[in-house]
Amino acid sequence: MPYSMMVGQEDLKLALELAFIAPKIGGVLLSGDRGTGKSTLVRAFGVIANQKQPITLPINATEDRVVGGWDMQKIMRDSTFERKEGLLEQANKSILYIDEVNLLDDRIVNIILDVSSTGILTVEQEGQDEKNKQIDFCLVGTMNPSEGGLRPQLLDRFGLMVEVVTEQDEKTRSQILKNVLLYESERFVDSKPFTNTAREKDRQKASELLKARELFKSHVVDDKLASVCAKVAQAFNTEGHRADYIMALAAMAHASLMDRKSPTAEDVLRVARFALQHRQRGGSLTWNEERELKVKKVKEELNLSAA
Amino acid sequence: MEKMIQSGREEDFSKVLVVATIESSLQGLLVIDTTEKDLLKFADRWMQILAIARNAPCRKLTLNSATTEDNLWGYFSISREGEGSRIDWKPSLLVQHGNNPLLVVIPDLARLSLPAIRACVTLLDSECATLQRNGIDRKWQPRFWCIAGCQSDRLGEVSPHLLDRFALRCKSPYLQELEKLSPIERFQRCDRELDPNLDIAVELSENLRELAARSQVIIANGVRSVISDEAIDRVQAYFTKKIPLGMRRLLTLARLARGLASLDNEVSVSFSAVDRAARLLGISQDLVLPTQPIIRMVEPNSPNVSEPKPEPKIDPTPRLSNEEQIEQVVKPDKKQIFPTTEVESDLGVLDNPYLEDDSPAMRELEPLKLPMVSSRSPRVGFGHPIGTQPATNLEDISLFGTVMEAAKFQNYRNHLSRFNQDSSRFRIWLTDLRSYRRVPMPQYQLICAIDFTCLQDRLWQDALLTHLRDWAYVNRASIAIIRIGAKDAVEPLRSQVVQARNLLAPEVFKALEGEAGVATPLAHGLDLAGRTARASLQHGRSQVVRVRLVVLTDGRGNIPLQASLDGVLDRPVSQDEIDDALTAARSLFEIPRLEIVLLDPQPQFYAELPQRLADELGAVVEKVEIKPPFVGTEAMETLEPISLGEGL
Numbered sequence: 001m002p003y004s005m006m007v008g009q010e011d012l013k014l015a016l017e018l019a020f021i022a023p024k025i026g027g028v029l030l031s032g033d034r035g036t037g038k039s040t041l042v043r044a045f046g047v048i049a050n051q052k053q054p055i056t057l058p059i060n061a062t063e064d065r066v067v068g069g070w071d072m073q074k075i076m077r078d079s080t081f082e083r084k085e086g087l088l089e090q091a092n093k094s095i096l097y098i099d100e101v102n103l104l105d106d107r108i109v110n111i112i113l114d115v116s117s118t119g120i121l122t123v124e125q126e127g128q129d130e131k132n133k134q135i136d137f138c139l140v141g142t143m144n145p146s147e148g149g150l151r152p153q154l155l156d157r158f159g160l161m162v163e164v165v166t167e168q169d170e171k172t173r174s175q176i177l178k179n180v181l182l183y184e185s186e187r188f189v190d191s192k193p194f195t196n197t198a199r200e201k202d203r204q205k206a207s208e209l210l211k212a213r214e215l216f217k218s219h220v221v222d223d224k225l226a227s228v229c230a231k232v233a234q235a236f237n238t239e240g241h242r243a244d245y246i247m248a249l250a251a252m253a254h255a256s257l258m259d260r261k262s263p264t265a266e267d268v269l270r271v272a273r274f275a276l277q278h279r280q281r282g283g284s285l286t287w288n289e290e291r292e293l294k295v296k297k298v299k300e301e302l303n304l305s306a307a
Numbered sequence: 308m309e310k311m312i313q314s315g316r317e318e319d320f321s322k323v324l325v326v327a328t329i330e331s332s333l334q335g336l337l338v339i340d341t342t343e344k345d346l347l348k349f350a351d352r353w354m355q356i357l358a359i360a361r362n363a364p365c366r367k368l369t370l371n372s373a374t375t376e377d378n379l380w381g382y383f384s385i386s387r388e389g390e391g392s393r394i395d396w397k398p399s400l401l402v403q404h405g406n407n408p409l410l411v412v413i414p415d416l417a418r419l420s421l422p423a424i425r426a427c428v429t430l431l432d433s434e435c436a437t438l439q440r441n442g443i444d445r446k447w448q449p450r451f452w453c454i455a456g457c458q459s460d461r462l463g464e465v466s467p468h469l470l471d472r473f474a475l476r477c478k479s480p481y482l483q484e485l486e487k488l489s490p491i492e493r494f495q496r497c498d499r500e501l502d503p504n505l506d507i508a509v510e511l512s513e514n515l516r517e518l519a520a521r522s523q524v525i526i527a528n529g530v531r532s533v534i535s536d537e538a539i540d541r542v543q544a545y546f547t548k549k550i551p552l553g554m555r556r557l558l559t560l561a562r563l564a565r566g567l568a569s570l571d572n573e574v575s576v577s578f579s580a581v582d583r584a585a586r587l588l589g590i591s592q593d594l595v596l597p598t599q600p601i602i603r604m605v606e607p608n609s610p611n612v613s614e615p616k617p618e619p620k621i622d623p624t625p626r627l628s629n630e631e632q633i634e635q636v637v638k639p640d641k642k643q644i645f646p647t648t649e650v651e652s653d654l655g656v657l658d659n660p661y662l663e664d665d666s667p668a669m670r671e672l673e674p675l676k677l678p679m680v681s682s683r684s685p686r687v688g689f690g691h692p693i694g695t696q697p698a699t700n701l702e703d704i705s706l707f708g709t710v711m712e713a714a715k716f717q718n719y720r721n722h723l724s725r726f727n728q729d730s731s732r733f734r735i736w737l738t739d740l741r742s743y744r745r746v747p748m749p750q751y752q753l754i755c756a757i758d759f760t761c762l763q764d765r766l767w768q769d770a771l772l773t774h775l776r777d778w779a780y781v782n783r784a785s786i787a788i789i790r791i792g793a794k795d796a797v798e799p800l801r802s803q804v805v806q807a808r809n810l811l812a813p814e815v816f817k818a819l820e821g822e823a824g825v826a827t828p829l830a831h832g833l834d835l836a837g838r839t840a841r842a843s844l845q846h847g848r849s850q851v852v853r854v855r856l857v858v859l860t861d862g863r864g865n866i867p868l869q870a871s872l873d874g875v876l877d878r879p880v881s882q883d884e885i886d887d888a889l890t891a892a893r894s895l896f897e898i899p900r901l902e903i904v905l906l907d908p909q910p911q912f913y914a915e916l917p918q919r920l921a922d923e924l925g926a927v928v929e930k931v932e933i934k935p936p937f938v939g940t941e942a943m944e945t946l947e948p949i950s951l952g953e954g955l
Contacts, residue, residue, distance in 0.1 A: 034471045035553020043434065056437045056446075059425060060376060065439035072442030072715060076383075076394050079718035087439060103425065103675050147468055148673035166552050174539050176554055177561055181534045184332065184562075188529025 001183050003044040004201035005194075007175040008167040009037060014254075015160045015274050016045045019138050021212045022253040025159035025246055026116065027139030029101070029150075029278060031285060032164025037176075038142040039099055046095050048206045054095035054140065057087050057112075059103045066108055067123045068130065083128065088115050091137040101141030102148045109154055112139070116157045145285060159246045160274035163287055212256040219252040219263065228268045228302065235294050238279045247275040265302045269295060316480035318514070323477060323587055324353045325518045326566030327452060328360040329525050333474050333562055335431045335453045339462075339662070341479035343414045346456040350412045353454060355511050357408040359519035360526055368400045368451075369412045374423040376694050380438055383711050394714045401426070402438055402445055413455035417464045422693065424469055425675055427453065431472035432555075460813060463666035466674040474559040476588060476660035518570060525569050532568035533575045534561060541581040545590050556661065560584055589660045669811040690746030698742035708741035748850040749809065751784035752843045756802075756836045758860035760792040760823045765908045766932040767859055771819075774857050774904065779810050785851070786815050787839045791832035791860065793821035801871045802832035804839060829864025830887035831871035837895045844900055852900065858926065859906040862916030864888040885916070892923035906931050 006013070012030055019025045030038045046054030057066065064070075068086030075081060087096065088111075098104060098112075115121050115135055123130040139158060143150065155161070167173050186192040225248055233244040248263075250271035255263035272295055277287050327333040336353075338346055354365040370379075381398035400409055413419055419427075430436050430449050438445040455473060457465065511519065525531070542561045551557070561576075563584035568576040659665075695708035713735040720734045753774060757767075779786060788805045790796065796803055805818035836856055843851040868887045870876045895903065903926035907917040921928045 033552040034468060035555035035558075037554070040434070053435065056435075058429060058437045058439055060380070060422070060429075061439040062441055064442055065444065069442055072383075073396060075719055076396075076715055079722055081719065084442065084444070100428065100675075103428075103677075105677055144468055147466065147675050166550065166554070168550060170543060173554065173557065174536075174543060177539050177542065177557055178534065178536075180554075180558060181561055181565065184330075185531045185533065188526075 001040055001044055001180070002195060002198035002202050003041070003048050003205060004198040005179045005183055006037060006041050006044060007179055008169075008172045009041060009164060011274070012038070012041060012162045012164055013045075014257075014271075015162045016042070016049075016140070017209060017212075017257060018250050018253040018271065018274075019140070019160060020045075020049045020209055021216050021256055022249045023136065023138060025138075025249050025253070027141070027158045027160070028274075029155065029158035029161040030140070030142045030164050031145050031161065033166045034144055036164045036166055038164055042095075042097055042140050042142060046097065048202045049209065050094045052094075054097040055087055055091040055137075057096060057098045057104075057108075059098075059100050059105075061087065061108060063107065063111065066111055067121065069128065083130075086121075086123075088112070088121055088135055088137065089133065092135050094137060096137040096139050098139070098141045100143060100147070101154075102143040102145070102150050109151070113153055113157060149285070155278045156240075156242060158278065160250060160271075161278040161285070162274060163277060163285070209257075212253070212259070215259070215261075216253055216256040218261075219256065221248045221252070222262075225251060225263055225268070228265045231302070232268060232272050232295070232298050233276070235298050236276050236279075236291070237281060238276060239281065240279075243275050243279045247272055250275055265299075269299055269302075319587055320349070320477055320480045321352065321356075321515050322518065322567070322570075323475060323563070324349070324356050325360070325515070325522050325570065326563055327475060328353075328356055328519070329522045329531075329569060330562045330566045331450075332432065333559065333566070334449075334451065335427075335455070335473035336475040336477065337416065337470070337473035338454065338456050339459050339476065339478050341456045341481070343456065345479055345481050346414055346454065347412070350410060350454050352511065352515075353452065354410050356515070356519045356522075357410060357452065359511075359516065360522040361408040362523060362527075363407045365408045365410055366400055366404050367410050367412060369414070370419060370423040370427075371414060372418045372420050373691075374420045375692075376422045376440070379422055379426050380440055381443070383441075383715060385711075385714060394711075394717075396443055398443075398445070401430070401451065402436075402447065404451070409451035411451055411453040413453065416455040416457040416469070417461040419455075420693065421675075421677070424466065427472055428466075428469055428675060432474065459662055462663050463669040463813070464811065465663070466670060467663050468675060470663045471553070471555060474555060475563070478589070521570055530569075532565050532573050532580075534565055535575045535577070537578050538564060538576040538581050541578050545581075545585055551661070560588065560590060563588060669813055690748040692743040692745050694744040695741040696744045697738075698740035700742075701740075703742045703745075705741045705743045708743075709735060709739050712741055713739040747783075749783055749785040750850050750852045751779070751782040752787065752840070752851045752854045753779040753784045753810075754787045754789065754836050754839055754854060754856045755819075756789040756791060756832050756856065756858045756860070757819065757821075758791040758827060758829060758832070759794070759821045760827045761859075761861035761863070761908045761910060763823065764934045766934055767906065767908065770906045770929060770931045771857065771859065774855065775810055778855060783809060784855075785843070786810055786812070787836075788815060788818035789832045789835050789839070790818060790821060791829055792824045792827040794824040795821060796824055798874060799824050799826045800828055800831075800866050800874055800876055802828050802835050804835050806839075826866050826876075827864050828866040828871045829860055829862070830868040830884065830891045831866065832860075833858070833888060833891035833895060834868060834871075837891065837898065840895070840898050840901050844898065854898075854901045856895065856901060856903045856926075857906060858903065858920070858924065859908065859931070860917070860920070861908050861910035861913070862888065862920040863910070863913060889920065889923045892920055896923065896925040903927070904929055909933060 003013075015028045015030075019028050030042070032038065043053055046052065064086070066086050066088060068089055069084060071082045071084040096112075104112075116137070116139055119134060119136055121130065121133040121135045141158060167176065182194050183198075186195045226244075229244045229247045229251070232247060233241075236243070238244075247268060251263040251267040254267040254271050255261075258267075260267075273287055273291075276291075278285055280291075323336070327336060338349060341349070350367065354367060357365040377399075379399055379401055381396060381402055383394050384397040385394050387393075401411070413423075413427075430451075431453060433449060436447055436449045438447075453473070462470065538561070542557055542564070545560060546557055560581065561584075564581040565576050567583055567587075568580040571580075573580065692705070695705045698704060698709075710733075713733065716736075716739075717733060720736075755771065755774070757771075778784070786807045786809065788807075790803045790805065792799075793803070805814055807815045807818075836858070840854045840856060843854055862885065864884045864887065865880045866876065867884050868891065895901065903924045905917060905921040905924060905926040905928050907921070907928050908931045910916070918928065920926075
């Protein structure tokens with residue numbers, strides 16, 4: 001389904017776009033209700049971001065397919081050993097998508113953690129000798145928290161997190177129904193006016209994103225931005241400094257998306273939740289009213305100091 | 308008339324199958340409360356429909372509790388080639404079924420293996436599938452349908468995530484027929500169904516063939532009825548009372564309505580098509596519009612009508628009851644045609660297709676995660692194999708898995724120069740070793756011996772809950788309930804043992820519910836407890852390393868052990884019965900790795916008996932609280948109800 005046809009879930013879309021504009025953000029975790037279109041949206045975004053479906057790592061993948069291994073069919077057919085790229089290599093410079101990331105085998109999780117934190121893949125097993133291969137991918141995972149959580153180390157590897165909830169607004173729900181059913185109706189017929197219009201909008205969105213990506217390169221983290229990010233992170237008493245850093249990157253990406261030359265405190269406050277939600281002390285993944293009030297408080301303080 | 312209703316139910320059911328064939332997003336159908344044989348009949352019918360509609364023979368794949376990753380995705384197979392043999396990757400039907408439609412049949416969703424559950428969650432309602440296993444890299448668009456059966460009282464055992472993947476829900480159309488049979492007739496029917504030679508294939512009726520042929524045309528043309536705004540509003544109206552998580556339920560209703568409208572050659576999906584779809588799914592039967600409200604027409608200028616005059620319009624929100632309603636409406640300026648609402652007939656649809664919303668969760672906390680083997684003892688809990696994995700030591704090596712792994716490399720190895728002198732040998736290298744991946748088996752067991760004749764006015768559930776929740780659940784222990792002196796016992800002179808794989812099995816709570824009977828076969832109960840503990844700790848391939856026995860009794864047994872064993876009581880009650888119980892208790896004391904707790908209900912008479920029994924058992928004594936005396940209705944209303952299920 002084209003990205004432009006997806007209605008609602010604005011936070012989810014924004015987080016994916018920010019991760020595309022600023023690859024250093026490192027990825028997005030989408031956690032939430034069943035049937036909210038998480039997977040469909042990620043696939044649609046993959047198409048506009050990289051002109052192809054994202055590389056998908058299924059939950060039953062074996063280690064040899066993740067890090068790469070021998071091409072078994074060539075060995076059996078031709079008795080020749082030829083290395084076959086693993087999914088991590090295939091996802092280089094694009095999106096590595098893990099559906100139901102919380103159901104992944106622990107061993108595979110460890111491998112992904114290693115590679116995503118160092119950016120280097122080394123394989124020395126079963127006669128393979130691949131050393132120091134540079135790998136840089138945007139990790140996108142979807143999960144349903146009712147089926148179990150993720151270890152804090154893996155959570156931290158996702159730069160941003162979005163809690164996906166069912167759309168409650170009746171009009172939005174109606175529009176979702178209409179778009180999905182309309183898209184399905186046009187799938188098997190030649191005339192696709194609605195889908196074609198959406199594809200055109202997708203192309204425009206892709207060029208906007210590329211433009212924003214270029215603009216992002218001109219941004220720097222100045223003292224003002226750093227201070228706002230630190231202030232927000234301090235209010236939330238986060239562990240380490242990754243939250244501050246990711247928040248700054250995401251704020252710059254947001255400013256670029258809005259076609260602004262420098263990020264403002266508003267940009268930081270818009271993206272703060274994405275960077276902080278999964279880095280709260282105590283391991284809670286929910287964003288409650290108390291946390292929202294904290295952001296508001298920081299906002300008020302910033303307005304006061306600006307005045 | 309009976310037959311007509313029956314055939315009506317079947318026709319509705321078949322219509323759902325036809326629509327699911329047209330609408331590729333309606334892949335999963337869950338049939339509630341069906342027998343396995345009936346499910347196979349439905350599967351056979353659906354395969355015939357799919358074959359006509361998709362114009363290609365339909366393939367079938369059955370998934371059950373023994374399904375492994377290899378069954379699901381494929382495996383390496385050896386075949387003969389000239390003088391030698393060759394090894395090839397053989398993909399499963401799920402991965403490769405060509406242009407043929409595939410029907411996956413799951414006879415019992417509550418007993419599906421973990422790999423199959425994970426596969427269903429990944430593949431059902433998914434636009435694309437990926438296989439990345441053992442050097443194989445495949446991507447494909449899943450083109451399969453799935454029919455599963457599940458008993459309504461076992462839905463709580465199934466992950467809601469998996470249930471959500473089954474968009475369509477139906478009750479078995481034969482259920483009401485089955486319920487009307489006497490126990491003997493039902494037994495006869497089940498017995499007949501067990502006959503493996505019984506032919507389940509039934510030819511499609513003429514009507515159904517025609518519907519399937521119509522669906523073939525719809526699929527070939529690709530043209531579907533257009534969904535109107537009116538229909539969308541109607542779909543929404545069915546979910547205004549309780550907004551469901553996600554959009555799947557709304558989409559299912561809309562897709563089913565669209566499929567029905569397409570079958571009827573309707574250009575657009577109407578209000579009534581949505582109602583028909585809702586009826587087929589069984590969504591909110593009580594929400595359907597009243598057949599005809601009594602309408603009192605009032606002239607627009609009547610003084611009874613207050614300004615402003617409302618426009619007469621159809622309320623898309625379904626009414627909450629079928630009660631007769633008297634409404635005052637304004638006569639419209641121009642004549643309007645009201646859409647027709649079908650009169651409901653008893654078609655045996657579900658009262659609520661999403662039973663899992665209200666079912667108590669009787670499953671593991673994270674049912675889709677791979678099993679964790681946590682062991683406090685050197686004996687690892689080995690259940691049956693569910694696959695193989697690279698071996699890290701020489702324990703539990705899978706010979707076949709190892710040979711198969713080595714076989715892949717034989718051609719290459721035999722071409723290596725160092726083996727030129729002898730190229731005919733089968734070479735196994737260290738890296739080929741594979742060990743079994745197994746289902747974890749319980750290493751702990753909780754046996755509860757409950758004497759139902761001493762529970763009156765005792766808060767025994769509270770006392771027992773500690774052992775069930777804090778010990779049995781935490782240790783994932785298997786459970787055995789010894790029922791002593793229960794009123795519903797088939798043989799009152801004997802105690803009865805109910806075994807369950809873990810605390811979440813519904814039979815545990817059923818076994819704990821009971822009233823006091825007339826006899827107390829305590830000696831037999833303790834004897835059974837001893838046998839159960841010994842079987843778990845010492846017999847066969849059981850992996851149980853520790854058993855906890857919780858005995859809840861006042862010690863007043865009144866049936867001798869021999870009478871329980873013989874099933875005949877031929878003498879009056881005496882001291883012997885109590886002595887028998889004490890003797891049985893003494894034998895329990897001797898079982899190693901058995902810890903015993905006696906819950907003392909603090910009886911009014913013979914208050915010393917529980918302590919005597921505990922001494923013989925070597926048990927720790929815990930007092931069971933006595934219920935506070937009745938203090939009046941108002942005070943009772945403020946008391947919280949106690950439920951074992953809630954405590955968990």
